[in-house]
Amino acid sequence: MDSADLRGSKRKADDADTPPSPASATPQLPRRIKPLDQVVVNKIAAGEIIVAPVHALKELIENSVDAGSTSIDILVKDGGLKLLQISDNGHGIDENDLPILCERFTTSKLQSFEDLQSIGTYGFRGEALASISHIAHLTITTRTANSPIGLRATYSDSKLITPKPGQPANPKPVHRNKGTQITVEDLFYNVPSRRRAFRSPSEEYTKILDLVGRHAVHCGGVAFSCKKYGDADVGVSTTAGATTTDRIRRIHGNAVANELLPFEVSDEYLGFKVKGMLSNANYHVKKTTLLLFINNRSVDSSSIRKGIESTYAPFLPKGGHPFAYMSLDIEPHRVDVNVHPTKREVNFLHEEEIVQKICESLQEKLAAVDTSRSYALTQALLPSAKAVPSNSSGQKAAARAASRTEEGAQPLVAKPKKPYDYNMVRADTRDRKITTMLQPKSQKEDGGSAEGDEYEYDDNRQWTSVKYQTIKKLRKAVWDTKHKDLCELFHNHAFVGIVDEQRRLAAVQHGLKLYLVDYAAVAFELFYQIGLSDFSNYGTIRLNPPLALKDILEIAVEDERKRAEDVDSDSSNEFDWEGAYKIVDTLVSRRDLLKEYFSMDISEQGELVSIPLLLKGYMPSLGKLPSFILRLGPNVDWYSELECFDTFLRELALFYVPEILPKVDTSSDSPDNEKEEEGGAGGWRDATALAKRKDELNRTVETILFPAFKRRLIAPPSLLQGVTEIANLRGLYKIFERSC
Known part of the structure; x- marks a missing residue:
């Protein structure tokens, strides 16, 4: 029997150990590749x-x-x-x-x-x-x-x-x-x-x-x-002049039509608007009914579905699910509709932020209309309580609860089972510390800074479509390399506190575990991704008065010279000091490119007028500005489109990473004991100013950076080196049990 005939067929027991004869074997030639018929x-x-x-x-x-x-x-x-x-x-x-x-x-x-x-x-x-x-x-x-x-x-x-x-x-x-x-x-x-x-x-x-x-x-x-x-009967029939509620009534019945809430929310920065009709807390079914239209296209979205279900969970009995009709309008240039042959799915920018915004507004809506229902339900479950008048929806809920109680059924509000202590999560990612609600006002109402007009914010971004395939390629690379577990950690963490300011480490909790996070490395990835997602649509930080690039580079060169002399007295001669000043000509010659794509405005005289604003409310350290300008010369590939965009955005992200502040000397308040420390251009000579900057930076990391990690970060596998598990609640309980 030919060896080819044995493939895919049963062999007899006596043939199992008999190899085919080499002489009789027919050589297998590779099949030729041919185009399919049209x-x-x-x-x-x-x-x-x-x-x-x-x-x-x-x-x-x-x-x-x-x-x-x-x-x-x-x-x-x-x-x-x-x-x-x-x-x-x-x-x-x-x-x-x-x-x-x-x-x-x-x-x-x-x-x-x-x-x-x-x-x-x-x-x-x-x-x-x-x-x-x-x-x-x-x-x-x-x-x-x-x-x-x-x-x-x-x-x-x-x-x-x-x-x-x-x-x-x-x-x-x-x-x-x-x-x-x-x-x-x-x-x-x-x-x-x-x-x-x-x-x-x-x-x-x-x-x-x-x-x-x-x-x-x-x-x-x-x-x-x-x-x-x-058939004479019509399965679906609606009229052209019917309202949305009437159309829902004709198709899904009176039960849901009588319990609908109008819903609407929008956000200009995220570029979306959503409106629709959703069921209130008096209506629930065994399976969620979601009628979702994105830019008038009937689609399904697992993230929106899960967000709605989790938002309704506290308001509905166990096993209950809502009805939701939503029409989501997103600016067309932010949506990619060509991702599925049947157009069942679409991709759009800032999906997580949009879902979070929708769920927060929905929760407020449900909480506002649920007061009467909760009160009526309490009256039904407590026979000794006196009845009070309520609206029709509240009376229906009370009647249902009363009938269940009279029949001996389990009440709607069942007594929860007490979980084991080692399974109890000690923090909720949605909770806020009171310190985050008492932030000092750092900017004037007119946009200027609180301590003089050194700079002013302008976050009136004009969103335009990005047509560069290089940017789309870089964005796709970020999505393709995301780490699922790290994304889950950062999107659902609870900030604990800053652990080491010198090493830029902070503690966060996720579930039952406590982690140590290198927030400098995470911030670098965040600002690089913001640079890609908001490309050519940044806000601006205007410098008043403008700074001469030559003066900025002189500071950078002097810092580099001192650093080189501290490391090796001979190494300072290896630095091309004259070449550093050519960076001014490079940046001035590309001023149009920098202004159009990166909101970095440079005058013809070589003065820096503005720098890009990546994250609203976050001001990068201007002490790092000289180093940033100096690195734009040798570290940016100005001759390749993809490499230019990529390297510039990485240098910009490095500039935005929180700086390392020197330790504050609190041994004495005397001016004689105030030491000059290296903390950017010029160093820190005032311990009071250093302590103030330290408090400001720590507050910024907690209230601006980590919430941004939660909303916008797509964590890559490289951040695994910057996240370390330091405690596990279950493990700690085992240790305590052994010690007792």
């Missing part, structure tokens, strides 16, 4: 776009809404596998566009790749109809407002075909009102394996009703109807 390519692509009838209908509904329709009717047979028909009254399809209508990547909504940064429609790739034509029989009947008669065209494999043999493949004139009707028959007729995978037509029809219901709730001003072929 028909196969198109069917593979169709399988990625159209996974089930509901996906085909989603594409067709989005096209109808994009066409300005105010009425959409859907007819379904056998769960959409036998027939899927959608009719609308939109603007129709021009006769000249019909020949290429079903070809791949033909669209009226996208002209260039840069248009993806501002896409505001549902579909844009031009693959939906092409994909359907490869796996179903497709017929399109349409009429525009300027056309006296309608046209009917039949398609197969992206091409116009004749509906009957012997006839031309041109569109046929038919009677039709303004709009378009798309008929999809025998879906997956030529992909039998995919067709056999569907369990039942009723299950597919249920998915279709859910999809139509979602769009019927969201698309105000559009009437929807959906029903089975041959």
